[in-house]
Amino acid sequence: MEANKFxxxxxxxxxxxxxxxxxxxxxxxxxxxxxxxxxxxxxxxIIPTPSxxxxxxxxxxxxxxxxxxxxxxxxxxxxxxSLNVVPPxxxxxxxLKILDISGNNLSGSFPSLANLTSLQNVFLEHxxxxxxxxxxxxELATTLQLLTLSNNPFPSWTIPTELTRFSGLKEFWCxxxxxxxxxxxxxxxxxxxKLSLSQNNLSGPLPDSFGNSTIxxxxxxxxxxxxxxxxxxxxxxxxxAHISRNQFTxxxxxxxxxxxxxxxxxxxxxxxxxxxxxLSSQSSLRSVNLTANKLxxxxxxxxxxxxxxxxxxDGNNFCTNTGNSCDPQVTTLLEIVAGFRYPLELSDAWTxxxxxxxxxxxxxDSKNRSIISIDFRMQHFGGTLSPAFANLSELQYLYLxxxxxxxxxxxxxxxxxxxxxxxxxxNNLSGKIPSFNPSVTLNIxxxxxxxxxxxx
Ligand SMILES: *[C@@H]1O[C@H](CO)[C@@H](O)[C@H](O)[C@H]1NC(C)=O
Ligand SMILES: *[C@@H]1O[C@H](CO)[C@@H](O)[C@H](O)[C@H]1NC(C)=O
Ligand SMILES: *[C@@H]1O[C@H](CO)[C@@H](O)[C@H](O)[C@H]1NC(C)=O
Ligand SMILES: *[C@@H]1O[C@H](CO)[C@@H](O)[C@H](O)[C@H]1NC(C)=O
Ligand SMILES: *[C@@H]1O[C@H](CO)[C@@H](O)[C@H](O)[C@H]1NC(C)=O
Ligand SMILES: *[C@@H]1O[C@H](CO)[C@@H](O)[C@H](O)[C@H]1NC(C)=O
Ligand SMILES: *[C@@H]1O[C@H](CO)[C@@H](O)[C@H](O)[C@H]1NC(C)=O
Ligand SMILES: *[C@@H]1O[C@H](CO)[C@@H](O)[C@H](O)[C@H]1NC(C)=O
Ligand SMILES: *[C@@H]1O[C@H](CO)[C@@H](O)[C@H](O)[C@H]1NC(C)=O
Ligand SMILES: *[C@@H]1O[C@H](CO)[C@@H](O)[C@H](O)[C@H]1NC(C)=O
Ligand SMILES: *[C@@H]1O[C@H](CO)[C@@H](O)[C@H](O)[C@H]1NC(C)=O
Ligand SMILES: *[C@@H]1O[C@H](CO)[C@@H](O)[C@H](O)[C@H]1NC(C)=O
Numbered sequence: 153m154e155a156n157k158f159x160x161x162x163x164x165x166x167x168x169x170x171x172x173x174x175x176x177x178x179x180x181x182x183x184x185x186x187x188x189x190x191x192x193x194x195x196x197x198i199i200p201t202p203s204x205x206x207x208x209x210x211x212x213x214x215x216x217x218x219x220x221x222x223x224x225x226x227x228x229x230x231x232x233x234s235l236n237v238v239p240p241x242x243x244x245x246x247x248l249k250i251l252d253i254s255g256n257n258l259s260g261s262f263p264s265l266a267n268l269t270s271l272q273n274v275f276l277e278h279x280x281x282x283x284x285x286x287x288x289x290x291e292l293a294t295t296l297q298l299l300t301l302s303n304n305p306f307p308s309w310t311i312p313t314e315l316t317r318f319s320g321l322k323e324f325w326c327x328x329x330x331x332x333x334x335x336x337x338x339x340x341x342x343x344x345x346k347l348s349l350s351q352n353n354l355s356g357p358l359p360d361s362f363g364n365s366t367i368x369x370x371x372x373x374x375x376x377x378x379x380x381x382x383x384x385x386x387x388x389x390x391x392x393a394h395i396s397r398n399q400f401t402x403x404x405x406x407x408x409x410x411x412x413x414x415x416x417x418x419x420x421x422x423x424x425x426x427x428x429x430x431l432s433s434q435s436s437l438r439s440v441n442l443t444a445n446k447l448x449x450x451x452x453x454x455x456x457x458x459x460x461x462x463x464x465x466d467g468n469n470f471c472t473n474t475g476n477s478c479d480p481q482v483t484t485l486l487e488i489v490a491g492f493r494y495p496l497e498l499s500d501a502w503t504x505x506x507x508x509x510x511x512x513x514x515x516x517d518s519k520n521r522s523i524i525s526i527d528f529r530m531q532h533f534g535g536t537l538s539p540a541f542a543n544l545s546e547l548q549y550l551y552l553x554x555x556x557x558x559x560x561x562x563x564x565x566x567x568x569x570x571x572x573x574x575x576x577x578x579n580n581l582s583g584k585i586p587s588f589n590p591s592v593t594l595n596i597x598x599x600x601x602x603x604x605x606x607x608x
Pocket of ligand 4: 234236257259
């Protein structure tokens with residue numbers, strides 16, 4: 153009995169000892185699981201060694217190193233430290249959220265950041281990196297929120313669609329980074345706030361996905377982007393847009409849904425049409441630059457008169473420079489070509505405020521007062537026919553054939569008292585054909601969508 157009791161307590165003692173040993177061991181294991189080895193590796197590989205990084209002190213005291221609980225490194229700030237070398241692969245730092253190695257003299261390939269599994273903000277701009285290794289974007293932690301790559305001499309490359317992996321991406325900076333090609337349709341994929349892609353070689357249109365993005369600040373200036381800018385008017389979070397010095401065309405859209413818009417720089421493009429009056433009453437707007445475009449219609453004096461808005465309007469094709477409305481015939485022609493979305497060739501062809509002063513596509517009567525003929529045949533114009541044709545009361549000949557026009561022939565055209573010829577052949581018009589006076593020669597062939605036998 154006594155012996156058994158002794159055996160039992162001895163067994164207990166051994167068990168307790170084993171348990172104690174085990175728990176001691178496990179604390180040692182946890183203590184070792186800090187960032188010592190990783191930071192030692194960084195200290196040895198970064199050249200030159202950042203000032204005051206030394207084995208004599210804990211890495212949490214090193215310059216630019218921020219730690220959180222349990223001596224885990226949460227941020228490393230090594231911007232503008234004249235670094236020449238960082239390791240080709242960053243070591244495992246499981247809590248690192250911010251890595252800044254911008255403004256150094258780093259060259260060659262980007263380091264792999266695959267082992268930094270909590271990364272949120274990465275600053276790599278203003279270096280001499282000239283290679284982005286395959287897989288760099290697919291290995292980056294999906295926790296990424298901010299990435300700056302601007303001002304690096306990369307070989308020509310395109311915007312990586314792998315950015316869609318980062319469902320929390322808020323800022324992407326990639327200016328002066330030799331990007332070419334189109335801007336991809338990826339901007340519905342993340343809650344982007346700032347997008348900076350200026351001074352690259354990007355071309356093609358603005359993507360539709362800008363329209364359901366959350367972008368507030370957008371810089372796309374100085375490159376070869378083209379096409380219309382309508383999508384900007386759907387970017388309801390927009391505060392600042394700078395798209396100067398591109399090749400954008402078409403009219404300025406109505407920005408009334410962009411309730412936060414403060415600054416818009418559209419200068420040095422090929423925008424046409426009448427400046428929408430709503431722009432002058434946009435209560436958030438502080439600055440607008442429309443210089444060096446092909447804008448038409450009356451000089452938008454109300455923009456200048458709104459003392460809250462700094463407006464630059466030089467170098468356009470406004471019909472007046474006073475703010476008075478254009479000559480009625482000019483106003484009518486502008487209404488007509490609004491239906492075609494203000495083709496660029498008509499802006500330079502139609503300067504001044506007198507449509508009977510050698511305006512292309514237009515012929516006037518012998519007194520140079522009234523338009524009697526309009527010849528828009530085979531100009532690749534798209535869009536629709538404006539009812540405003542009816543205001544040209546002396547019009548006799550109207551050639552619209554061989555374009556890409558859609559929609560109906562406006563009923564109002566039947567009211568033109570002197571009309572002799574209407575040629576709309578070879579377009580894509582539809583609907584009922586209005587009843588014209590039998591004296592009018594009508595050519596409607598080559599419009600398969602007209603409702604047959606249903607003259608209205
Ligand atoms: C680290 O400590 C050693 C000895 O204590 C000293 O000789 C050395 O200068 C120190 N190094 C730095 C970088 O402070
Ligand atoms: C290193 O520099 C940082 C910032 O300049 C300072 O806070 C820290 O005390 C320094 N550490 C040592 C060990 O000198
Ligand atoms: C990165 O992680 C991989 C996989 O865990 C490991 O094999 C590699 O050694 C790590 N790289 C560095 C530089 O620590
Ligand atoms: C920058 O790096 C290059 C080589 O990559 C080197 O030749 C040059 O001296 C470095 N410049 C500075 C200021 O460290
Ligand atoms: C744009 O591309 C041309 C050649 O296609 C090149 O010469 C030029 O440096 C590029 N510009 C920028 C800003 O990358
Ligand atoms: C944009 O549209 C897509 C699909 O149409 C939708 O899944 C996404 O939630 C939209 N994003 C925003 C920011 O509205
Ligand atoms: C407006 O645009 C013109 C032409 O690009 C430019 O020269 C001028 O500096 C701009 N002004 C402002 C205030 O942005
Ligand atoms: C428009 O941009 C081009 C090319 O950048 C430049 O040559 C021209 O001077 C600019 N025009 C104005 C009015 O700023
Ligand atoms: C703009 O201001 C001028 C002078 O202050 C004034 O004569 C003109 O009527 C104003 N025009 C508009 C459209 O508000
Ligand atoms: C065109 O005619 C309509 C009605 O016939 C009129 O309301 C409009 O002011 C006219 N437009 C011009 C520019 O004369
Ligand atoms: C009409 O305008 C043309 C071109 O501007 C001019 O050559 C012609 O003399 C003008 N005719 C009359 C009658 O004013
Ligand atoms: C005609 O317009 C349609 C859209 O309305 C467009 O898809 C097509 O490319 C255009 N065709 C030409 C030859 O411009």
